[in-house]
Amino acid sequence: MSRTKIFTLLLVAAIGFSAFGMTLAQDATELSLWVFVDRHGLYMQNAADRWNEAHPDRPIEIVYEQIDYTQMHDNLLASLLVGMGAPDLADVEIKKFATFTKGDIQFLPLNEVIDEYRADIIESRLAPYTANGNNYGIDYHLGAFVMYYNTGILEEAGVDVDSIKTWDDYIEAGLKVTRDTDGDGEIDVYMASVEVTDIFSAYALMLMNGGGTYNADGEIILESEANVEALQYLQDMVHVHGIARPASGGGHHSPDHFIDLVEGRIASLWMPQWYMTRYPDNMSSELADVAVVRPMPVFEEGGYTTTMGGGTGTAITNQIDPDKIALAAEFLAFAKLTYDANVLLWTDLGFDPMRLDVYDDDALLITMDDFSGEMPFIHIKAGLGNVAPEYTGPFYPEIATIFQTTGLYDLIENQMDPAEVLANAAEELRAMGAEF
Amino acid sequence: MLNSLRMPRRLIPGFFHHKKVVPFVFLAPFLTVFLIFKVYPVILAIIMSFQNFQGVKSQDWVGLSNYENVFELVRFSQALTNTTVYTIGTLLVLIPLPLVLAVLLDSGRVVASTVFRVLIFLPALTSLVVAGTVFRLILAKDGFLNLFLEGTLGLDRLRWLEVSELALPSLILIATWRWTGMNILYFNSGLVNIPQELYESAAIDGASPWKMFLSITLPMLRPTTFFVVVLSIIGGYQVFVEPFILYAGGAGPGDGGLTLALLIYRTAFTSFNFGTAAAMGVILALIIFVFSLIQFRFFGVLGRED
Known part of the structure; x- marks a missing residue:
């Protein structure tokens, strides 16, 4: 058979097959x-x-x-x-x-x-x-923030997870939980890990304290008093109370951080609800017997109970x-x-x-093996009393980038004054063309 | 099959037989790709750097305002400093180390030198995505590097991935791993070209191996060294993939690993400001151009060849 003939045959076959495929696809x-x-x-x-x-x-x-x-x-x-x-x-x-x-x-x-x-x-x-x-x-x-606790560690330190209602309770419990377990002079277990190369630890506190990046009118409110207070609170957790440390590798999605969680070096952290999927996906359900989800602590009675992330x-x-x-x-x-x-x-x-x-709806009341066989939904719902809204705007990506790169690093690692951190961020945004 | 390749001469117009045309015919595939994927984007980038190019919309000419924006960006000087330090760092490591290794491998005193050559060259062929993940594990607090330094030198564990000051050393470490083999290859080809007689006569005159290295090998390797230095500077200033992979798209804690190329990327793909990003690209190209020019003069490649 000549090459031309073979080619023609192939071409016809190709057209035929694609036509066949088209008739199938026409259905859906x-x-x-x-x-x-x-x-x-x-x-x-x-x-x-x-x-x-x-x-x-x-x-x-x-x-x-x-x-x-x-x-x-x-x-x-x-x-x-x-x-x-x-x-x-x-x-x-x-x-x-x-x-x-x-x-x-x-x-x-x-x-x-x-x-x-x-x-x-x-x-x-x-x-x-x-x-x-x-x-x-x-x-x-929705992505509501919740607390993720390791009840094994808390119980060892004599802390009842359900007794933590406010952030002050959280710090008090943290002082019991954070300790040197093997006596070598280095702290082995921390109450919390906080993100330095991602925004969630900081944004949650900022929003729950009434701050954030934008307000309802679309104005940038980075330098608000609420933000300064929230970042101070975060910095104090690490450097004054010593109950928290930067997450290994910088953020809560770093492989070394997942190892820390599995090895029981971190007793708790706050992340949006979708972080629950990381327990089976990134930690092979190894914490299934001790992991629980609870509502976020509040700053004060009647204040925001959670926010979205x-x-x-x-x-x-x-x-x-x-x-x-x-x-x-x-x-x-x-x-x-x-x-x-x-x-x-x-x-x-x-x-x-x-x-x-x-x-x-009762259909949502299902137990989850990855979270100590509890019904996590009860606790998520319990936290939704007063959800702090999050507003965004045109410079939301740039603001996040500043926090992820220098902002939180200066705050947590360099112990820079929160007001200065926020002023630097504002200055950088203005240099990019933001007006506020 | 072969018959069809041997096309009758008359089928190809006479124009293509012309001596001046034939080379371009053979170069055509390369030239086409080069023009479309290298020259065209460069021209476009220069044009874009004079336009207001933010988001998807029609662009208007804005003169030099993109260039002004670049110098107003808070991170620009940091990125420039980081990139320069990184480049100097890679030069300090990636010239002497491969040179010495190449001489050693070439000296005939190393057993199975081919095996070593291959092993050292392999990283240049490895997928950087995989390498980035592996290096994240190596550089972790409980990672291999810390355990190694602790075990051999008794050093305290360092937070390679979490401290701003260690970002550039980490990147230089990756560059060393990746490019040592490549540079050995360059030096090796230089070594092959040094006439053996020079060493023989030096040996007769009683020169020590060290003296031969200083007086014969080093001077004779000058063109090669120049070539490697130029390549390293160009590569150093363009560094992008290493920090991008190691820090998962970021630039490390405190932007310690922020390079010019990363800042260009961030300006284009986070702020969607292609105009300013293009201006930064042109500035980066100028920097590399100036450096190359200085070296050409310094090494006497332009004009007089010694």
Whole structure:
């Protein structure tokens, strides 16, 4: 057979196969999705299965790709910039979202599909993904801060985990827990680890004390008294009371820090609820018998009981096929905002729901082997009395970067005065063009 | 198959047989890639550095204001200092160490020198993503490096990954691991070119190995050394991947490992300000250009060749 003939045959075969593939795909509308957490992709695929059961006439197929956090956001930014190569749907993390809202926004507004559920969801969960009055992303979860304790260590020190109600109680308990167990003159167990290269330890205290990065009016409030107090409190935990130390490797996602937790060198820490997934995912459930979740301590009676940390909004990019837009938006709301979806957020994905009306549903009362066989949801719910809102704005990514690089390092390692830390950050932001 | 490769001469227009054209025909694949992926982006970056390029929108010309922004950035001087210190650090390690190792490996006094050569060269081929993860474990407080220093020299454990001052030494350590083998290779090719007779006559005159090293090997290796120094400076100023991988996209505690390239990246991909980032890129290119020029003069490569 001549080469031309073989080539022609292959070409015909290729066309034939692709046509065959097209007829198969015509049944379900394919939506591509980029995620940086595999759980998110799986959740959306499960949601697509549920959607297909409910809407057999308009089936959907979610094809997701999990890419490393930094690379995924960079790729997305690059593909939106050049106008090609972006997926239909993309996860964008809260610290990165404002980066995407500079210039002409390349995401499609979701206001219409959100409106139906707006009354049921915690509005400030939409705020981070909102620009010019449009909602561009829908989060997966609430991300309320909770305390993670190792009851084994606490009991050894004679501390009852449920006796800790205020931050002052926490420090008092910390003084009992923090100690040199082998008598070599070095402290082996600390009450807490705090992040130096990430924001969560600091932001939680700042927000719960009424501070934060932006206020409701969109103004930068870095140098507020509430922030100064909160950072002073954090610094004192490390240097005055000596109950906390910087997390090994700098943050609560560093491999050496996970080793510290497993080895029982850290008795507690505060992180958003989604950090629960790190216990099976990063620590192979090795703390299953001693790990418990409890509400955050409060600064004062009647004050904020917790706040929100982190988050990831799923957005629809403007590179989606116009015929798919309506379906994609409807599906997004179905997957994340409906009552059933919010129940499954907890039971399926292990994330705290952002619709408050599901919090009374008994379906959420499930025991978890990774957390001493308790029902963690009871404690998460107990902490939601007065949630400090978090507001973001155009310089939210830059503020986070300053905290992650020099801000918290100066505060914790160099013991710089908190007011000076915040003044430095403000000065740097102004040099970048922020006006406040 | 072979028949089809031997195309009849008449099928190729006469123009392509011209002596001046043929080389470019053969170079075409490389030149195409080079023009699209190197020259075009460089030109574009220079254009962007004069535009207000923030986010996705139409750009307008802003003159030198991006360059002014660069010098206003609080981190710019820190990044410049860090990058310079890093470059000097790599020069101090990555010139003498590979030179000595190359001479040793070449001297015939090392058993199985090929095995060593391969082993030392391997890091240059290793995936940096994997290496970054491994180095995070090596540099951890209970990691290999601390245990090693404690065991051999009795040193206290250092917080390599957590203290700002140790960020650059950590990066230089990774650079040493990665590039020693490569530089040995360069020095080795230089050594091969030194005529053996020089050593023989020196030996007859009673020169010691040390004297031969100083009076023959070092001077004869000058062009090679120059080449390695230039490459190291260019590489040093462009350093990006090592800190990026080691600090998971950040620049280490207190920005201790912040380099110019990382700051460019941060300005472009966190602030979405491609104009200022491009301006910084042009400044970095100028710095490297000036350094290279000084070296060319210093080593007498431009103009007079001795």
